[in-house]
Amino acid sequence: MAELFSLAITAILINNIILTKFFGMCPFLGVSKKTSSAVGMGVAVIFVIMGASIITYFLYHLVLVPLEITYMQLITFILVIASFVQFTEMFIKKFSPALYKSLGIYLPLITTNCAVLYVAQDNITQSYNFIEMLVNSFSVPFGFLMILYIFSCIRERLDLATTPNAWKGNPIALVTAALMALAFSGFAGLV
């Protein structure tokens, strides 16, 4: 239990997926302008990563390993992720049109969110068992959601501040991200 807890803390705070590993930068800069869309995106990413990780985990251990075709890992995983995102899109469209509208273009873009592929691959390379895999694939996107939310709050205030012309928009947001990364590096000795 203690091991699972430290695994979760490591994934959320210490090795945060955005601030120390730089995965999922595109939505980090693209969807963080409004708090509401940031939270929607974060939740969608948690759902997709959980689902895709579980499917790829079983696919790897029940199909690829017995057939000895593990070199097909990359192609299989990316196809699973692409179709799972498509499935999620259709599901949300059917059951919650309002959420579908607010997520807009960013929903299909989760396919090219490197975080999804990274978590799926990481679960295999770290040779986690099933429970560890579940904890890891929840905590990593949870850290993503948390940082995305904090960052979008800062960015909403940043819009009201005066910034030099050249720094407007993404450059100043990146400076903010740098300061956040500095702050989060303080968690390094926690576990």
Next chain:
Amino acid sequence: MNRKENFVAGFVKENPVFGLYLGLCSALAISTTLDNAIGMGLCVTLILTASNMIISAIRKITPDEIRIPVYIVVIASLVSVVEMLMAAFMQELYANLGVFISLIVVNCIILGRAEAFASKNGILDSALDGIGMGLGYTFSLLLIAFVREFLATASWTITNPFNNQVILHLGLEFLEPFKISMFSTSTGSFLTFACFAALFTVLRNKPAKKEEKKEAK
């Protein structure tokens, strides 16, 4: 736009990293040293050129509805091949780049160019576009790595990825006590990137401003 303009556009005006903010994950993570930047940049250039050519060649027989999955399979196969070749011939670089090689699959630059350019243009044009965009990406990585490696270690080193022999080592020893190790971490990466992004915004807006002034006169 003629071919030459198309080719050059990738460097400043449509620089994929600083201008369009594509492929950020690898640009931020890999740019710690010049070695990694060159390796990653050339890898992406190679895959981008090959995928652009293949996708352009099959553009007429690809059904429109399933074009994205087709592109992804083409790109994923190319990445798998490059990954295996690197594991065999350049172990050191392979270990340094690690998971980022397989993540080239989801690099937005490659899928973006496939969708925006290769699916509409001929093979030769697509190949040139791939080389131009790829070199633009390499160029951006090199810029960041150039600054970061110097600030973090007070020297520049370039090694041969095939046998790990140092080709070039340029160090300023009197600056050794002043090196800032923060620049090898993620904070330094974000900070360097932000400065370059601002610089490129200025560079891109410059010609536009001149035209405005002319009109005002």
